[in-house]
Amino acid sequence: MLTLFSTKIKCLYRDRQGLFWALLFPIFLAIIYHYAFADLGKTDVLKTIDIAAISTGSGNEATLKQTLQDATFENGLPIFNVAFVDNAEAEQLLDNNKVTGYIVMGEMPELVVKDMDIKATIAKNVLNSYRQMYGVADIITKEIQGESVNYNAIMKDMVDREYYLKNRNEASGTNMDYTVIYFYALLAMVCIYGGNWGLREGTDICASLSARGARVNIAPYNMAKLLFCNLSASLALHFTGVLLVIAFMSNILKIDFGTQLPYVIFVCFVGSIIGILFGCLTALLMKGTEKKKDAFLTCITLIWGFLAGLMVPSVKYIVSIKFPALTFVNPVHLITDCLYSLYYYSDLVKYTYNMIILSIIAAILSCIIVMYMRRGKHGSY
Amino acid sequence: MGVIKAYIKICKNKSSVILIYMLIFAGVLFMLSQESANESKTFTDTKIRTAFINKDNGSLLSQGLYEYLDKYCEFVEISEERIDDALFIREVEYVIEIDEGFEENFLSGGEALVKKQSIPDSFTSMAINGAINNYLNTAAVLKTYITFDNTTELVDVLKTNMALESNIFLFGSMHSQNDNGYYETYFNYLSYVMVASFILIIGTIMATFQKLPIKRRNLVAPISIRNLNLKLLFCNGLFTTMFLIIFVILGVITSKNHVINQHLIFYGINAFAFSIVVLALSYLFGMVLNNTKLLTLVSTVVSLGFAFMGGVFVPLEMLNSSTLKIARFVPSYWYVLTNNAIGKLSNFNWQNISEVLGYITLQLIIALVLFVVSFVYSRSLLSTLSRRQIF
Numbered sequence: 001m002l003t004l005f006s007t008k009i010k011c012l013y014r015d016r017q018g019l020f021w022a023l024l025f026p027i028f029l030a031i032i033y034h035y036a037f038a039d040l041g042k043t044d045v046l047k048t049i050d051i052a053a054i055s056t057g058s059g060n061e062a063t064l065k066q067t068l069q070d071a072t073f074e075n076g077l078p079i080f081n082v083a084f085v086d087n088a089e090a091e092q093l094l095d096n097n098k099v100t101g102y103i104v105m106g107e108m109p110e111l112v113v114k115d116m117d118i119k120a121t122i123a124k125n126v127l128n129s130y131r132q133m134y135g136v137a138d139i140i141t142k143e144i145q146g147e148s149v150n151y152n153a154i155m156k157d158m159v160d161r162e163y164y165l166k167n168r169n170e171a172s173g174t175n176m177d178y179t180v181i182y183f184y185a186l187l188a189m190v191c192i193y194g195g196n197w198g199l200r201e202g203t204d205i206c207a208s209l210s211a212r213g214a215r216v217n218i219a220p221y222n223m224a225k226l227l228f229c230n231l232s233a234s235l236a237l238h239f240t241g242v243l244l245v246i247a248f249m250s251n252i253l254k255i256d257f258g259t260q261l262p263y264v265i266f267v268c269f270v271g272s273i274i275g276i277l278f279g280c281l282t283a284l285l286m287k288g289t290e291k292k293k294d295a296f297l298t299c300i301t302l303i304w305g306f307l308a309g310l311m312v313p314s315v316k317y318i319v320s321i322k323f324p325a326l327t328f329v330n331p332v333h334l335i336t337d338c339l340y341s342l343y344y345y346s347d348l349v350k351y352t353y354n355m356i357i358l359s360i361i362a363a364i365l366s367c368i369i370v371m372y373m374r375r376g377k378h379g380s381y
Numbered sequence: 382m383g384v385i386k387a388y389i390k391i392c393k394n395k396s397s398v399i400l401i402y403m404l405i406f407a408g409v410l411f412m413l414s415q416e417s418a419n420e421s422k423t424f425t426d427t428k429i430r431t432a433f434i435n436k437d438n439g440s441l442l443s444q445g446l447y448e449y450l451d452k453y454c455e456f457v458e459i460s461e462e463r464i465d466d467a468l469f470i471r472e473v474e475y476v477i478e479i480d481e482g483f484e485e486n487f488l489s490g491g492e493a494l495v496k497k498q499s500i501p502d503s504f505t506s507m508a509i510n511g512a513i514n515n516y517l518n519t520a521a522v523l524k525t526y527i528t529f530d531n532t533t534e535l536v537d538v539l540k541t542n543m544a545l546e547s548n549i550f551l552f553g554s555m556h557s558q559n560d561n562g563y564y565e566t567y568f569n570y571l572s573y574v575m576v577a578s579f580i581l582i583i584g585t586i587m588a589t590f591q592k593l594p595i596k597r598r599n600l601v602a603p604i605s606i607r608n609l610n611l612k613l614l615f616c617n618g619l620f621t622t623m624f625l626i627i628f629v630i631l632g633v634i635t636s637k638n639h640v641i642n643q644h645l646i647f648y649g650i651n652a653f654a655f656s657i658v659v660l661a662l663s664y665l666f667g668m669v670l671n672n673t674k675l676l677t678l679v680s681t682v683v684s685l686g687f688a689f690m691g692g693v694f695v696p697l698e699m700l701n702s703s704t705l706k707i708a709r710f711v712p713s714y715w716y717v718l719t720n721n722a723i724g725k726l727s728n729f730n731w732q733n734i735s736e737v738l739g740y741i742t743l744q745l746i747i748a749l750v751l752f753v754v755s756f757v758y759s760r761s762l763l764s765t766l767s768r769r770q771i772f
Contacts, residue, residue, distance in 0.1 A: 021675050021678045021679070022678065025678040025679075025681065025682050028682045028686070029681070029682055029685060029686065032682075032685070032686040032689055032690060033689060035690065035703075035704045035707060036689035036690055036695055036700065036704060037689075037695070047698075091552075094552055095552075095727060095728055095733070096732060096733060097722070097725050097733075097736075101552075108547070108548065109547050110547060110548045110549070110550060111547055111548070111549050111550070112549075112550045112551075112552050113549065113550075113551065113552060114551065114552045114725055114727065115551075115724070115725065116549070116551070117698075118698060119698075120549075121508075124547065124549055125508070125511065127547035128545070128546050128547055129515065130547075131545045131546065131547055132515070132519065132542055132543060132545050135541075135542040135545045136519055136522055136523060136542055139523070139527075139538060139542060140522075140523070140526040140527060143526070143527045144526060144527065154522070154526065157522045157525065158518070158519075158522055161514060161518045162514075162517075162518060162521065163514060164493070164494055164495055164513060164514055164517040164518070165494060165495050165496075165497050165510055165513060165514065166494045166495075166496055166497070167496070167497065167498065168476060168478055168496045168497065168498040196674060196677075288397065291395070291398050291585070291673060292397055292398055292401070294673065294674065294677065295398045295401045295402060295581075296401060298581075298677050298681075299401055299402065299405040302405065302409070302577075302681070303405065303408075303409070306409055306412070306413075310685075311413065311573075311685070311688070311694050312413065312694060314471075315412070315413075317470055317471035317472075320470040320471075320472075321470060321471075321472055340469070341469070344468075344469055345465070345469070350466075350469070
């Protein structure tokens with residue numbers, strides 16, 4: 001068996017081009033993800049917003065002007081770059097997309113925008129705060145009529161804000177960066193991409209699928225043992241690639257896998273087994289050409305990745321909440337969940353639960369393959 | 382006609398594979414667009430699923446805060462024990478916890494902090510953080526200057542004041558009825574589908590022509606390399622146009638109001654320009670990698686890479702400046718930039734559409750460069766082959 005295993009490794013190693021791409025493609029994707037998500041969703045990417053302001057000659061315009069000019073983000077960057085213009089020019093600027101919107105100043109400032117995007121939302125929030133600040137000042141001045149009211153002091157108190165929030169100190173849930181989902185889903189998809197190796201082994205072992213299969217079948221050797229050796233050799237090479245990806249992600253890209261790396265490796269190992277078994281099963285059970293099976297495998301892996309949040313993480317959560325049954329038949333989702341549970345939870349309950357489901361899937365796939373191989377009979381013409 | 386006939390024959394042979402890819406990608410595109418269409422572009426209008434744990438029973442201030450936050454949050458009833466699991470599957474995205482004695486501490490000037498758990502540094506959590514602070518700061522200023530008889534009075538004043546909002550008007554009311562928001566999202570996602578499926582389908586077809594016996598056969602055939610390439614290009618162009626027409630019709634059918642307007646025409650023109658770029662890229666990959674397994678991997682890397690770097694899955698404004706610098710070399714970036722510019726068009730005068738046309742021209746230049754590289758590569762490959770001793 002060891003000879004069969006080492007011979008198969010040599011065979012697979014000869015396909016250098018395929019091996020190179022299979023190992024490198026997830027690393028390429030991880031690098032792309034790393035750049036794309038460098039500051040995703042972080043407030044650091046906020047930029048100064050170009051905005052126009054129109055004077056109406058009513059209300060306390062000087063204060064609003066000052067508010068707009070003084071408003072800054074938490075990092076000290078000015079929120080607005082204001083152009084004080086007339087009505088026609090403001091409309092022209094907005095029409096030509098030179099500004100996000102324009103503010104019609106006055107007692108009740110109004111905001112005109114083309115689209116309620118992030119920038120427009122920020123502008124709206126600043127104007128709302130301004131209106132509410134004045135509302136409070138008005139209420140106070142009305143309430144304490146007769147007494148000496150220091151309007152500026154009230155406004156200063158409104159501007160000098162206190163922070164009334166603190167983080168909940170829970171054992172779990174302290175790590176909540178959702179961008180890691182992309183990397184976990186990618187790693188899960190890489191494991192399932194082992195299907196390509198399994199597809200090749202399935203085709204090469206079955207007499208009705210390939211010339212090599214026909215030749216192998218007349219050899220005086222137990223087919224189950226041979227398939228086991230071939231699949232193990234594929235798993236060894238595929239899993240080496242997965243380990244390289246994990247090493248690259250954790251050491252070079254500094255992706256946080258939590259503190260339990262052996263568990264990460266274990267789930268990836270089980271994921272790789274499922275990928276290879278699924279590919280082998282596709283080759284054995286699906287009718288049609290190898291290209292058709294390859295297309296099916298590519299598409300199913302892509303769909304599993306999509307449902308596990310590879311492209312948009314919210315899809316993963318929608319599936320979890322609305323179609324929980326789908327999560328049990330999607331190994332990419334289960335692997336992603338295992339990885340995320342190691343990152344998120346302080347205990348291993350969720351991880352163990354998902355690992356049990358993954359193991360059941362692997363066992364079912366193995367049983368079907370064994371059953372198929374046992375009853376396989378090929379006529380000699 | 383020989384080349385065209387061969388092309389059609391290959392397409393027929395691979396029709397089931399092509400159909401699988403088209404159906405799957407149509408499904409993914411539909412789900413992506415619907416998912417994003419449900420997420421309103423108005424951040425403040427998008428309510429965040431929030432768990433509110435109030436341990437300060439009977440507190441009017443915390444009840445007032447709960448009512449005020451209703452503008453920002455979609456409150457979900459969840460027991461405290463289930464909070465971790467709910468956060469894990471994002472059943473809730475923000476957790477607010479009010480401790481016992483909160484109101485009493487706040488009114489007496491003691492430490493009264495609201496506990497929160499949320500996705501760090503995100504825009505959504507930032508909005509709720511701001512709202513909670515805004516409410517409590519206003520309450521603090523009011524109680525400093527005014528002596529209220531009871532907490533009910535304070536909460537009522539707060540409620541009235543916090544309801545004050547500035548008026549927002551949409552310029553030209555562009556996104557109200559005419560599906561432009563949906564079209565923008567749909568056409569952005571279409572670029573991912575185009576890259577993934579064109580590299581797979583066109584690459585697979587082109588790989589057939591790259592097999593050594595066929596290359597040799599073509600080399601001795603009375604047809605020039607230039608003529609052969611142009612005919613293949615014509616066939617591929619026809620395929621991509623048909624593909625695009627099907628997906629544009631699908632976009633109109635899946636939109637809410639099925640509107641066909643100037644925006645849709647411009648989105649279509651932009652998609653056509655981008656399809657030429659992707660066609661050129663697929664043509665090149667098909668020639669360089671004459672192996673369908675490699676094409677599958679390359680298609681995955683390139684399609685997802687273009688989509689993430691080009692602003693398809695992640696809005697361009699959320700990418701940092703260094704990523705944006707790299708993104709300039711990605712055709713999807715220019716495609717998405719064009720779609721964004723089309724989405725903002727309210728007036729189709731020359732000044733406004735010149736920006737859109739400029740981006741489209743840039744995409745066509747990229748396509749031209751890729752075609753030139755493909756032709757040069759094809760010529761050098763065949764001439765190398767002809768010089769080899771092959772018999």
